[in-house]
Amino acid sequence: MIGARGAISTCVAYGLSGLRQGLLEPVGLTTECSPLNRMDLAGIDAIVLGGHEIAEAGSTAVAGELVRAGVLPAEVVAAGSGDAAAFDASIRPGILDLAEVGRADLDPAAASMGGASPRAKVDRLREDIESFRRETGVGRVVVVYLASAEPAIEESPHWNDLAAFEKALDGEGEFPASSLYAYSALTAGCPFVNFTPNHGSSIEALRQLAIERGLPHCGNDGKTGETLLKTALAPMFQKRALRVLAWQGYNMLGNRDGETLRDPLRRAKKCRNKDAPLHQILGDDRTHTQVGIDFVPSLHDWKTAMDFVHFEGFLGAKMSLQFTWAGSDSALAAPLVIDLVRLAEFAARKGESGEMPQTACFFKSPLAGGSHDFHEQHRELVKYALKHAT
Numbered sequence: 001m002i003g004a005r006g007a008i009s010t011c012v013a014y015g016l017s018g019l020r021q022g023l024l025e026p027v028g029l030t031t032e033c034s035p036l037n038r039m040d041l042a043g044i045d046a047i048v049l050g051g052h053e054i055a056e057a058g059s060t061a062v063a064g065e066l067v068r069a070g071v072l073p074a075e076v077v078a079a080g081s082g083d084a085a086a087f088d089a090s091i092r093p094g095i096l097d098l099a100e101v102g103r104a105d106l107d108p109a110a111a112s113m114g115g116a117s118p119r120a121k122v123d124r125l126r127e128d129i130e131s132f133r134r135e136t137g138v139g140r141v142v143v144v145y146l147a148s149a150e151p152a153i154e155e156s157p158h159w160n161d162l163a164a165f166e167k168a169l170d171g172e173g174e175f176p177a178s179s180l181y182a183y184s185a186l187t188a189g190c191p192f193v194n195f196t197p198n199h200g201s202s203i204e205a206l207r208q209l210a211i212e213r214g215l216p217h218c219g220n221d222g223k224t225g226e227t228l229l230k231t232a233l234a235p236m237f238q239k240r241a242l243r244v245l246a247w248q249g250y251n252m253l254g255n256r257d258g259e260t261l262r263d264p265l266r267r268a269k270k271c272r273n274k275d276a277p278l279h280q281i282l283g284d285d286r287t288h289t290q291v292g293i294d295f296v297p298s299l300h301d302w303k304t305a306m307d308f309v310h311f312e313g314f315l316g317a318k319m320s321l322q323f324t325w326a327g328s329d330s331a332l333a334a335p336l337v338i339d340l341v342r343l344a345e346f347a348a349r350k351g352e353s354g355e356m357p358q359t360a361c362f363f364k365s366p367l368a369g370g371s372h373d374f375h376e377q378h379r380e381l382v383k384y385a386l387k388h389a390t
């Protein structure tokens, strides 16, 4: 897990530990439901965690914060302390995105790589992945990107072609850290899952690399809350021929992700990912839509989204729907991460390569494109599972 001391990674680590010890039920895990549970997926017990992080060990005390916020049960944290310590000890220093240089809580080893060449960074990451594989003896490594949202940077021509990308690694080329991680994962023979709005493996050069290496990859940006609800509800308006005049969404979140998204450059991509699906589902250019995100520290992990849908029916009658979603962002995301790891490992084992269209229902901006309608996306996942069910 990249971003291994973040809120989602912490919930994945304690969640897996709690499941193994029988302290938790697999609520929220799609892969534990029929027909996915009839596929030959890796067992929960078979998953060994490792990761990269740029924040110093102990500097974030994320588990304690999540207990205080009412997300992680204290007994699961107490019972999982041994597993958590082993995981923490296996975390390696990450590579910095330019925007993180100078952050106060940086791991000195990560900070010292700040000025290294892109080639030196990807070589180091690949060696780390390979040594994790050797040390743990796991059959396959899946790299999941769970680091902070990156600021939007202008796309460079070398992102569009693999040969140019590889040449630029030796020069001065600009790269998002997420794409350097994705490159390292794919060249180490690992499937890559990007749960964030960051570029990751979605740039053309890395799509080419995944095909060349025969590896599956998927992303971008986990669909866990407001967008999940929007893409489940919007098809209803469209199917009943009701005209959606406006869909305004306002999100408040108080965790570190929310703090990161205060930066307008980092927020821009997230807002686009949250807005675009509506237009595609409703198919009406006239629909007025807008998404706002604000940081409200007291909410901590409890993301609150308020949506106002103004719509028109027969005779021009104007009506509205308003809803408020209050969800624990990390508790919603963690089981999806486990699902995606199992699906990516399975796809790699079956020799699949490319963008994993079966995982579209997990993402706001699916790599393989296609419909944003949650029901249609979920049907594709079920179809895939039935094809592989035993």
Ligand SMILES: NC(=O)c1ccc[n+]([C@@H]2O[C@H](COP(=O)([O-])OP(=O)(O)OC[C@H]3O[C@@H](n4cnc5c(N)ncnc54)[C@H](O)[C@@H]3O)[C@@H](O)[C@H]2O)c1
Pocket: 002, 003, 004, 005, 006, 007, 008, 009, 052, 053, 054, 055, 060, 094, 095, 096, 097, 100, 146, 147, 148, 149, 177, 195, 196, 197, 221, 222, 223, 224, 225, 255, 256, 257, 260, 329, 330, 332, 333
């Ligand atoms: N929670 C959700 O529902 C949800 C949904 C969709 C997307 N996401 C995305 O998932 C990501 C993780 O969310 P979170 O709540 O765990 O965030 P978080 O801020 O708690 O954790 C991110 C972690 O990444 C680390 N990090 C930053 N840059 C790094 C780098 N270059 N290398 C290694 N580590 C790095 C940070 O130090 C931090 O520990 C965010 O990008 C968020 O936007 C979350």
